[in-house]
Amino acid sequence: MTKPLVAIRSVSKNFGDFQALKQVSLDVRAGEVLCLIGASGSGKTTLLRCVNQLTPIDSGGVWLDGELLGVREERGRLHRLTERQIARQRLKTGMVFQRFNLFPHKTALENITEGPVQVQGRKQEDALAEAMELLRRVGLAEKADAYPSQLSGGQQQRVAIARALAMKPMLMLFDEPTSALDPELVGEVLTVMKELARSGMTMMVVTHELGFAREVADRVVYMDHGTIVEAGAAAEVLGGPREARTQAFLSAVIR
Amino acid sequence: MNATERLAQGFPDLSRMMVARQPHWMRWLTATAILAVLAVIGRAFANGQIEWSYVGRFLTVPAILEGISNTMIMAVLAMALGIVLGVVVAVMRLSSNPVLKSVAAGYTWLFRGTPLILQLLLWFNLALVFPTIGIPGLWSVRAVDVMTPFLSALLGLGINQGAYTSEVMRAGILSVDVGQYEAAQAIGMGRLRTLRRIILPQAMRVVTPPLSNEFIGMVKATSLASVIQYPEVLHNAENIYYANSRVIELLIVAGLWYLLVVSILTPLQMLLERRFSRGTLQLVR
Numbered sequence: 413m414t415k416p417l418v419a420i421r422s423v424s425k426n427f428g429d430f431q432a433l434k435q436v437s438l439d440v441r442a443g444e445v446l447c448l449i450g451a452s453g454s455g456k457t458t459l460l461r462c463v464n465q466l467t468p469i470d471s472g473g474v475w476l477d478g479e480l481l482g483v484r485e486e487r488g489r490l491h492r493l494t495e496r497q498i499a500r501q502r503l504k505t506g507m508v509f510q511r512f513n514l515f516p517h518k519t520a521l522e523n524i525t526e527g528p529v530q531v532q533g534r535k536q537e538d539a540l541a542e543a544m545e546l547l548r549r550v551g552l553a554e555k556a557d558a559y560p561s562q563l564s565g566g567q568q569q570r571v572a573i574a575r576a577l578a579m580k581p582m583l584m585l586f587d588e589p590t591s592a593l594d595p596e597l598v599g600e601v602l603t604v605m606k607e608l609a610r611s612g613m614t615m616m617v618v619t620h621e622l623g624f625a626r627e628v629a630d631r632v633v634y635m636d637h638g639t640i641v642e643a644g645a646a647a648e649v650l651g652g653p654r655e656a657r658t659q660a661f662l663s664a665v666i667r
Numbered sequence: 668m669n670a671t672e673r674l675a676q677g678f679p680d681l682s683r684m685m686v687a688r689q690p691h692w693m694r695w696l697t698a699t700a701i702l703a704v705l706a707v708i709g710r711a712f713a714n715g716q717i718e719w720s721y722v723g724r725f726l727t728v729p730a731i732l733e734g735i736s737n738t739m740i741m742a743v744l745a746m747a748l749g750i751v752l753g754v755v756v757a758v759m760r761l762s763s764n765p766v767l768k769s770v771a772a773g774y775t776w777l778f779r780g781t782p783l784i785l786q787l788l789l790w791f792n793l794a795l796v797f798p799t800i801g802i803p804g805l806w807s808v809r810a811v812d813v814m815t816p817f818l819s820a821l822l823g824l825g826i827n828q829g830a831y832t833s834e835v836m837r838a839g840i841l842s843v844d845v846g847q848y849e850a851a852q853a854i855g856m857g858r859l860r861t862l863r864r865i866i867l868p869q870a871m872r873v874v875t876p877p878l879s880n881e882f883i884g885m886v887k888a889t890s891l892a893s894v895i896q897y898p899e900v901l902h903n904a905e906n907i908y909y910a911n912s913r914v915i916e917l918l919i920v921a922g923l924w925y926l927l928v929v930s931i932l933t934p935l936q937m938l939l940e941r942r943f944s945r946g947t948l949q950l951v952r
C-alpha cells in the first residue's frame with residue numbers, strides 16, 4: 413500500500429471550552445477526491461482549515477506528502493514552525509473559500525498571477541501566460557481584465573479556483589465552494605471541479621451537493637459533532653449508510 | 668374593454684400630467700439674507716483701515732513666496748513621516764505581541780495627550796536636556812547644531828501626526844475583510860507581504876478622505892512652527908509686519924495663500940480616491 417498524501421492523525425481542536433474536532437484521523441490518497449458532508453457546526457470547515465494551517469491544531473498531527481505540518485519534533489518535544497516555514501508548507505495546498513475572497517483591487521488576471529510572481533518569484537511573462545491558460549481552462553479567458561466586482565458569483569469562484577491552481581498545489585481544498593451561489597450558477601463551478609477531478613488532482617471538498625459527491629467523489633466522509641461517523645466509498649455511504657446518524661442526516665438532506 | 672381600461676374606470680387619467688415645480692420661497696429668502704449680511708461685512712472691510720494695495724503688493728514678495736514654499740515642504744515631509752509612523756504603529760497596535768501593543772498605545776497616548784506647540788518647543792529646546800547627542804566615546808554633536816528649526820519642526824509635526832494617523836490607519840486596516848488575510852495566507856504570503864500587497868491597498872480607499880483631512884490640518888499646523896523660528900509663511904509675514912506695521916494686510920496675505928493651497932488639495936484628493944477605488948463598483952449617477 414502506498415503512503416497517503418494527507419495523513420490526519422488524532423487531531424483535536426478546541427475553541428474555548430467547545431471541542432470542534434475530537435481525535436479525528438483520516439487518510440487521503442494521491443489522486444483521490446474526498447467529500448466531507450455533515451450538519452452545520454460538525455467541524456468540516458475546521459478540519460479543512462487545519463490541513464492548510466489557517467487554524468492551528470491543539471493536538472495530533474497532519475502530514476502532507478510525508479511532511480509534518482506546523483510543528484517540528486526535536487528531542488521528544490514539538491516546536492512551532494516559524495511564520496515563514498508555515499507559509500512555505502502552504503504552497504503545497506490550494507484553498508477555495510465559500511465566499512471566494514478574491515482580491516477586489518486586482519483584476520482576474522492579477523489575482524491569479526499575484527501568488528506565482530510575488531511568492532514563488534516566477535517571471536512575470538511566464539506567470540501571465542500560465543494565468544491566461546488557467547483562465548481558458550475555467551472558461552473565463554475573456555474576463556482577464558475584469559475586476560471581481562464586475563464578475564458574477566460563479567465567475568468569481570472559477571477565478572478563485574484558477575488562483576489556487578496557479579500555485580501548482582498537490583492538494584486542493586474546497587470549503588462549500590457553491591453554497592454562496594445562486595442556483596443557476598452552481599453548475600458552472602461544479603463543471604470546473606469535475607474537470608479538475610478527472611485531471612487527477614487530489615481534492616478534499618466540503619459540500620452539500622450530494623449529486624456532485626455521488627458522481628465525482630471516490631470516498632465520502634460523514635462528520636458529526638467533531639468526529640468522523642462514517643467514511644467509505646461514495647456509493648456505499650450515500651447509497652446505504654451503515655450508521656443511524658448518517659441515515660438520519662441523508663434522509664433529512666435528500667428530501 | 669380590455670383589462671387595463673377596466674381598471675382605469677372611475678379614476679382620473681394621471682398618465683399625461685406633469686409634476687409641477689415647487690417654488691422654493693425659503694431658499695430665495697435665506698439666500699438673499701445671506702448675501703445682504705455678506706455685503707455689509709464686505710463694505711465694513713472695504714471702508715475699514717485696510718490698505719488693499721498692500722495686500723496685492725506683498726502677496727508675491729520673495730519672503731512670502733519662500734515662506735509658502737517652506738510651508739509646503741514642511742507639510743509634505745511631516746505628513747510623510749506621520750504616515751510611515753502611523754502605519755507602523757497601527758500594525759504594532761493590531762499585533763498579538765503585548766509589548767508592541769503597549770509601546771504603540773503609549774506613543775499614541777503621549778503625543779495625542781499634549782499640545783502640539785508644547786511638543787515643538789520641547790524638540791527645539793532639546794539642547795537644554797541633552798547638550799550633546801551621539802554615541803559616547805565614538806561620535807557626538809552639540810544638540811543646538813542638530814536641532815535646527817527645520818529638524819525640530821519636522822520631528823515635532825511628524826511624530827505628533829503619526830499618533831493621529833495611526834488611528835486612521837488602524838480603522839482602515841480593520842475595514843478589510845478577514846477573508847482577505849486568509850486568501851493571502853492560502854497562496855503562501857507572509858504577514859508583511861500580505862499587508863503591503865493586499866491589505867494596505869484596500870485600506871487606502873477607506874483612509875484617503877480622513878488622511879486628506881489630516882493633511883489639510885497639517886498645512887495649517889505648520890504655522891505653529893513660527894514659534895521655533897521655522898521660516899514658513901506666517902513667520903515671514905510676521906517678520907515683515909514687525910518692520911512696516913501692516914499687520915492686518917500681511918495676515919490677509921498669509922490667509923490667502925493658505926486658502927489657495929487648501930483649494931488645490933481638494934481636486935488632488937479626488938484623484939487619489941479614484942486611484943484607490945480601483946475595482947470597487949462606482950455609484951452610477
Ligand SMILES: Nc1ncnc2c1ncn2[C@@H]1O[C@H](COP(=O)(O)OP(=O)(O)OP(=O)(O)O)[C@@H](O)[C@H]1O
Nearest residue numbers: 427428430432450451452453454455456457458459
Ligand atoms: N474561530 C472560532 N471560534 C469559536 N468557535 C468556532 C470557531 N470556528 C468554528 N467554531 C465552532 O466550531 C464548530 C465547528 O465549526 P465548523 O465551521 O468547522 O463547522 P462546519 O461543519 O463547517 O459547519 P457549516 O456547515 O455551518 O460550515 C462550530 O460549532 C463553530 O461554532
Ligand SMILES: [Mg+2]
Nearest residue numbers: 456457458588
Ligand atoms: Mg463550514
